[in-house]
Amino acid sequence: MIQAKDLQSWLISAEGFASEFEILRAWSAGQSLGEDVVTLSPRLSGFMPDWRRLLLASSFLAGSDKIGEQEIALMAAQAAMLFGPNMLIRDAGAVILTQLANNRSIDLAAQRNHIAPDLEGRLGISETLLATRRLIEATIVLNDARAISGNPFQTELWGKLRQARWASATAPTAAGKTYLVLNWLLSEFERRTCELAIFLAPTRALVSEIENELRTLNKEFNVPNLRVGSIPLRDFADGSAPTIVVFTQERLHLFFNACEIPPKADITVVDEAQKLGDGTRGVILQDAIERVVSANEDGRFVFLSPHAENPGKLIEDAPNNAEKAIVPGGTSTVTQNLMIARQIPNKPMEWTLSLAHKDDEAEIGYFKLHDRPSGKGGNKRLSFIGLALGRKDKGTLIYANEQGEAEKIAQQIYDALGNEDSGPLDEELKDLSDFCRTSIHNRFKLVHLVKRGVGFHYGNMPSLLRNEIERLFKSGKIRFLVCTSTLIEGVNLACRNIIVRGTRKGRGTRMEPQDFWNLAGRAGRWGADFYGNIVCIDTDDKNLWPYGIPRKSAYPIIRETDKVIDHAEDLLNYIARRIELGIEGVDEKMEPVAAYLMCPTRLAFGQNSG
Incomplete structure (x- = not known):
């Protein structure tokens, strides 16, 4: 008897359906732009997908635990739902999306008249039961009055956030990680498990966006007198009302400096946590996190990053008694097409x-x-x-x-x-x-x-x-x-x-x-x-694309302090000669790490490799 994993591997192989999925991917990409925008190539203009064959294969791939195979199923299911020749094919594509817990795309398709409303009402009893079960499993209950339909990544992240004190999650940008964490954060305030939360974001623009989104989302929660602010005022640490402060790493230092006693944050969220490797600002971010940890070692911490191959790096220095959780990225929720535009010679x-x-x-x-x-x-x-x-x-x-x-x-x-x-x-x-x-x-x-x-x-x-x-x-x-x-x-x-x-x-x-x-x-x-x-x-221009189009893969998170400390002898020599070097001799990479290490209150956070 053939195993499911063996069948899924065969379906995407050259002996299986690889060539059919390849041409379907290109055809659907052209369709997504519109034939009035792009004139399809001869190979694609006459292409007629064998929908029954492709959707049957996709239904098997949707049950895979491999992201690449799930993304093929997503691509084929969406192509059928949007461009299928009749309602039967379009509904079949939507059913495969229920297997992927992608209910928001089904709702959107109904809103835009790609499929008729009430998909479940058109299914047989067995498939209706399965679709209902998938919907229930994808439901995230925010509070007594509100629930959302999450993708598999979001449902796993929600469960881990409720259990762990230190959590690190990585997922593609469109996976909805920040949106989910903001809802979770507000739900913790509603449950009275949090009085002060800190949300760290790398830029003022993102700080402003997060602040506004928190204010909007809070209308769905019962958190009386919640304060949401982004100005580093010490009044936010007075404990007089539930408070969420949204800061860059620099503003967090100003906030702590303004307080006579370091405020104890119950929850700290670090968005775009891969920025720990971003030069001087990465060092400032690490120092900011350590100040929060020092003020309350019992606090909860959440680190969010995109495309990280080692999200566990961010929580390896959690207290020994803290429950930790790592949530790796899930499959995409939309189909992304990477395209190359080239000028036709002499035209x-x-x-x-x-x-x-x-x-x-x-x-x-x-x-x-x-x-x-x-x-x-x-x-x-x-x-x-x-x-x-x-x-x-x-x-x-x-x-x-x-x-x-x-x-x-x-x-x-x-x-x-x-x-x-x-x-x-x-x-x-x-x-x-x-x-x-x-x-x-x-x-x-x-x-x-x-x-x-x-x-x-x-x-x-x-x-x-x-x-x-x-x-x-x-x-x-x-x-x-x-x-x-x-x-x-x-x-x-x-x-x-x-x-x-x-x-x-x-x-x-x-x-x-x-x-x-x-x-x-x-x-x-x-x-x-x-x-x-x-x-x-112009991807053939080496001045513009010296290394070509970057490959889509996970990338390591490397803290700036680790990069410098890995060359310990050079760092020690720099520190020994620092006074005699003067301003002209300041090394832009060594200086912030040297200053960080020589801070009198320095913790050992993150220096296991040192």
Whole structure:
């Protein structure tokens, strides 16, 4: 008798269904953009999926415990549900999604009329019972009045959070880890198990987002007089009311410095915890965590990270008596397509589009630009391709390396749009334009850009403005948004398409592979999209992509202190000569770690390897 694991392995092999799934993946990627946007290649234009055969195979793969096999099932099920030729095939795709506990995608499909409502009512008794059981197993009860349907990663994380004092979870950006943790945090306040919580986020933009989301979510919980703040005021530590403070690592130090007695946090959440390896700020973050631990060793700690291969690293220094939990990443909840756009030789307005999967490429088709992308720097390639692929849709992000580039690219999209949207100006876009004119400057570029649904987004702008841009982009009123590396730092701004040209952050800093996939993870928002498309431009240019497109895989978390301490002799020599070196001799990597180690109150946290 053949075992399930053996059958699943055979299904994705060359002898099995590998070639059929490969062509289905490319075909569905083209369909996700629309045949009025991309002209499919001859191989795909006449493709007729054998749905019964593919869905039968996918139903077996959906029961696998391997992420790669589950993602194939997700891709095929969504393709059937969205593009299947009849309701029977579309319902069959939705049933496979129930196997994957992806009920939010089924609900979205019903909302958009891809399938009829009340899927369970159309199933047989046996399948109805199974679907109901899966729904119950995926249900996360937040409190007496509210429950949500979670994916397998979320349901496992919820259970671990209720049990462990120190927990580390890693998952792709679209897995919903932060959303779940915020709900869990509020539920702990409702249960009266927490009076003071600290949420650490790496940027002011993310701090603002988390603060706003906590205020919104708290409407569903019974936590009277809850204070949520992001200003490091010592009054937040007075114990007079339940309190959640949301800080960067620098603000947390200011908060502790302002308090005569170090406040005891019951729960501390560290979002984007891989930033412990981020140079000087990584050292500051580690020092901040240690101050919290020192103030209350009995506190609970939650570390969140994307694409980490060693999430256990973050909790290896928990107290011996603390119960620990590691929640590894689960399967994706949306289908992400990594695409490559190349200019056809001698035809600057005509481009091919192919799907990159593992080490292979599959041609999708070709598309046309509205004009020649002339000029230096490649900005017009970004803007014109973003416009070509996103013109008939909402939710296109274009990644720019610098603030100035972001503004130029947004202006180019605005100019290319012309007056095609001849209807009345949306009231919210008009209000945003008026706000920019009266509160910033009448010549500020967003004053006119937003009137055509175009914007830009970077860290160095007023938080009130940035928040409104994010809200209008999520609602679809801003259709094109040009962003800088703020997105890499964890701002939860999901989209339908991301257009990228090169792997840099700023003027010369290389974008690490995990940063690229953190950015790419914004493509496709669970519950709002079925697909997320990452379009890479000019990938054959070694100046732009010196190491090619980064591979999608888990990456190690390495604390900055560990990187330096691993070269202990160099560090000791630097410390011995530090006084005589003067300001000119300061080493940017050695100095913060040396200062960290020489702090009089230094704990041994995280230095087991030293």
